[in-house]
Amino acid sequence: MQVNHRKYIASIVSLAALLTVAGCHKKKAVPPPPPPPTAAAPAPTAEITVNPTSINAGDSAVLTWKTTNATDISIEGVGQVASSGTMNVKPTESTNYHLIARGDGGSADATARLTVNAPQQQSNLNEQNMDDTLFHQNVHDIFYDYDSYEIRPDAQPTIQQDAAFLNQHPNIKVVIGGYCDERGSTEYNLTLGENRANAAKQALVNAGVSPDRLRTVSYGKEKQFCTDHTEQCWQQNRRAQFNIDR
Amino acid sequence: MNSGRRQSFFSLRCFLFFVAILTFSDLCAQSQDWVRTGTNLGAAKIRLAVANFKPTTTDPETGELKNAFDTTLFNDLSNAGIFDMVSKSMAPPLMPGSPQEINLAQWSAAPSNADMVAFGAIGVNSGKVTVLGYLFDAKNQQSPQILGKQYSDNANVNNVRNIAHRFADEIITRLGGIAGICETKIYYVSTRSGNKEIWVMDYDGENAHQLTHLGTIALSPRVSPDNSRVAFSGLGKNGWSIKMYSLLLNRLVSFPSPGGTTVSPAWSSDGSKLALSTSITGDPEIYTMSGDGTGLHRVTAFHGPDVSPVWNPKTNAQIAWVSGRTGLPQIYIMDADGANVQRMTDGGYATSPAWSPNGQFLAFAWNRKYGPGAPGGQDIYIMDIASRRWTQLTHDSGRCDFPSWSPDSRHIVFQREDGGHSEIWTMLADGTEQHQLSHGGGSNSMPNWSWK
Numbered sequence: 278m279q280v281n282h283r284k285y286i287a288s289i290v291s292l293a294a295l296l297t298v299a300g301c302h303k304k305k306a307v308p309p310p311p312p313p314p315t316a317a318a319p320a321p322t323a324e325i326t327v328n329p330t331s332i333n334a335g336d337s338a339v340l341t342w343k344t345t346n347a348t349d350i351s352i353e354g355v356g357q358v359a360s361s362g363t364m365n366v367k368p369t370e371s372t373n374y375h376l377i378a379r380g381d382g383g384s385a386d387a388t389a390r391l392t393v394n395a396p397q398q399q400s401n402l403n404e405q406n407m408d409d410t411l412f413h414q415n416v417h418d419i420f421y422d423y424d425s426y427e428i429r430p431d432a433q434p435t436i437q438q439d440a441a442f443l444n445q446h447p448n449i450k451v452v453i454g455g456y457c458d459e460r461g462s463t464e465y466n467l468t469l470g471e472n473r474a475n476a477a478k479q480a481l482v483n484a485g486v487s488p489d490r491l492r493t494v495s496y497g498k499e500k501q502f503c504t505d506h507t508e509q510c511w512q513q514n515r516r517a518q519f520n521i522d523r
Numbered sequence: 524m525n526s527g528r529r530q531s532f533f534s535l536r537c538f539l540f541f542v543a544i545l546t547f548s549d550l551c552a553q554s555q556d557w558v559r560t561g562t563n564l565g566a567a568k569i570r571l572a573v574a575n576f577k578p579t580t581t582d583p584e585t586g587e588l589k590n591a592f593d594t595t596l597f598n599d600l601s602n603a604g605i606f607d608m609v610s611k612s613m614a615p616p617l618m619p620g621s622p623q624e625i626n627l628a629q630w631s632a633a634p635s636n637a638d639m640v641a642f643g644a645i646g647v648n649s650g651k652v653t654v655l656g657y658l659f660d661a662k663n664q665q666s667p668q669i670l671g672k673q674y675s676d677n678a679n680v681n682n683v684r685n686i687a688h689r690f691a692d693e694i695i696t697r698l699g700g701i702a703g704i705c706e707t708k709i710y711y712v713s714t715r716s717g718n719k720e721i722w723v724m725d726y727d728g729e730n731a732h733q734l735t736h737l738g739t740i741a742l743s744p745r746v747s748p749d750n751s752r753v754a755f756s757g758l759g760k761n762g763w764s765i766k767m768y769s770l771l772l773n774r775l776v777s778f779p780s781p782g783g784t785t786v787s788p789a790w791s792s793d794g795s796k797l798a799l800s801t802s803i804t805g806d807p808e809i810y811t812m813s814g815d816g817t818g819l820h821r822v823t824a825f826h827g828p829d830v831s832p833v834w835n836p837k838t839n840a841q842i843a844w845v846s847g848r849t850g851l852p853q854i855y856i857m858d859a860d861g862a863n864v865q866r867m868t869d870g871g872y873a874t875s876p877a878w879s880p881n882g883q884f885l886a887f888a889w890n891r892k893y894g895p896g897a898p899g900g901q902d903i904y905i906m907d908i909a910s911r912r913w914t915q916l917t918h919d920s921g922r923c924d925f926p927s928w929s930p931d932s933r934h935i936v937f938q939r940e941d942g943g944h945s946e947i948w949t950m951l952a953d954g955t956e957q958h959q960l961s962h963g964g965g966s967n968s969m970p971n972w973s974w975k
Contacts, residue, residue, distance in 0.1 A: 424850065463968070464756075467830070468829065468847075475805045
């Protein structure tokens with residue numbers, strides 16, 4: 278028995294060694310050049326959506342996908358699927374549905390994320406350790422006009438939702454970061470970012486959140502969310518960001 | 524320049540066409556001329572020759588030290604902006620090491636045509652370098668000597684460069700009437716280590732080294748007038764506060780923080796006070812405090828950003844700063860107690876004021892056609908405070924910001940950003956002789972010229 282056991286281990290070790298050597302050898306080998314793209318075959322496309330994008334544990338959501346020019350279609354975790362279709366899913370935790378479509382013209386992929394909210398009681402119990410993801414699902418950043426720190430009308434509903442969540446979770450403290458786009462001067466942007474963070478703070482206070490729970494930090498143009506030199510990108514960078522203050 | 528153009532167009536209506544043309548060209552000539560910093564910039568330049576110094580020892584180190592000395596001395600005198608330098612290729616072939624060896628007639632004759640000659644000798648003996656430096660008036664054969672100096676220090680390149688700076692400053696002081704700036708330093712922000720930290724380099728861009736190791740973000744270094752401390756803005760867990768680095772202890776020293784976003788410190792020229800921007804009230808305002816951080820005193824009360832204060836270094840009775848109370852940032856000045864607020868810029872996006880040491884000018888960054896989609900460039904301007912006439916110093920070459928004056932008011936150092944990468948440049952206060960100072964990697968920004 279003892280001897281057998283040893284033999285067993287020895288064979289596993291040698292097998293592992295063989296595999297390792299083989300593996301190493303494989304890596305050394307020059308990979309074959311990628312096949313030249315065939316101009317004739319059109320590139321596949323892939324689209325996947327999930328509705329709703331956020332559910333409570335125990336609920337289900339509908340996954341919808343569509344592909345073109347693909348012969349081999351699969352969704353990770355689900356397996357082979359038809360070129361298009363719908364499906365009910367009921368995951369117990371947040372899941373990324375990754376659709377891969379392969380065809381003669383190459384491959385395409387798309388991802389849909391379904392967020393599963395933990396049961397309400399649980400989040401109340403764990404307020405001190407609240408998950409950042411959960412926080413950001415409920416407390417959204419707000420955005421500003423160029424060279425302005427006024428809360429825009431389109432940010433008011435966001436502020437109301439943010440305040441409602443914060444009022445439901447009175448033990449969370451929040452740090453508000455004020456951000457500016459890359460244009461303009463460093464020192465001036467630090468104060469503009471401070472004005473933005475303070476405007477967001479004041480809006481939350483007006484919506485019933487205690488000022489003792491809110492802290493502001495300006496990042497001016499020192500940290501950017503998006504680095505392209507486009508208005509779309511600049512808009513992303515002109516914001517007040519809310520984070521749990523730990 | 525503005526009003527000048529308007530006048531000339533007015534005269535165009537009233538006078539004959541050719542008269543108007545004459546008037547206009549005359550005004551243009553004046554607008555080029557009015558920038559007089561009172562520092563001999565633009566005056567007739569003295570033609571100065573600098574001989575290569577004669578090696579007096581055969582120590583193997585001598586060659587390297589002599590090269591460093593010759594290069595530094597020539598660049599220093601050339602950078603000064605008040606000399607017409609004789610090219611070294613025009614110097615007489617002999618290397619004079621002492622007053623006995625110089626033939627002044629050769630130097631004052633063509634092709635060098637020198638008014639003045641700097642020359643001397645350099646030697647290394649048992650680890651010590653000794654430099655003898657002379658300045659002779661080539662047009663005064665009877666008693667030509669203006670300066671005779673001897674320097675000695677441990678033999679290394681940095682010390683030799685320092686000796687060259689000291690000798691150059693003696694020459695500039697004697698011939699230019701104002702103390703030279705060759706021994707001054709430039710404090711700045713560099714990302715060379717990975718984070719934005721405070722660095723320092725010699726005024727000529729050499730000898731760069733890192734001061735702070737905050738590991739977060741350090742901005743806006745401002746050295747105290749006595750060169751003992753550097754105040755700057757540092758990001759910590761609780762946001763921005765004024766940090767203080769001691770140049771005597773070579774470490775951070777504690778400094779009280781009022782809370783809120785506290786940035787952009789500025790020393791008064793006597794070192795007794797700091798002006799800064801802080802948002803204790805929730806809105807950034809200009810405050811002053813003592814140099815030790817006590818006695819915080821609020822100066823402004825305007826809605827919106829108020830930042831980047833600087834004192835009038837001549838009087839310490841006025842402060843220039845940037846306010847966004849009407850929208851885009853503009854430059855304002857006021858008395859140090861907050862009275863007599865005057866707006867200086869008439870539009871665009873104006874930031875980063877720097878008050879000239881002689882009190883006469885503001886240098887600042889201005890984008891006169893600022894706005895989303897507008898093609899304007901951000902350039903360095905200077906404005907004569909009394910007349911509010913301004914002139915543009917940089918043109919069409921990246922986004923320029925953070926001008927800082929040299930103590931002699933003859934030079935301005937600034938940051939120039941091109942494609943997200945920024946470097947430190949210097950120029951004469953009339954916008955000429957622009958050249959890059961910072962080298963060696965990272966992004967280099969926010970220069971601050973030491974007071975002496």
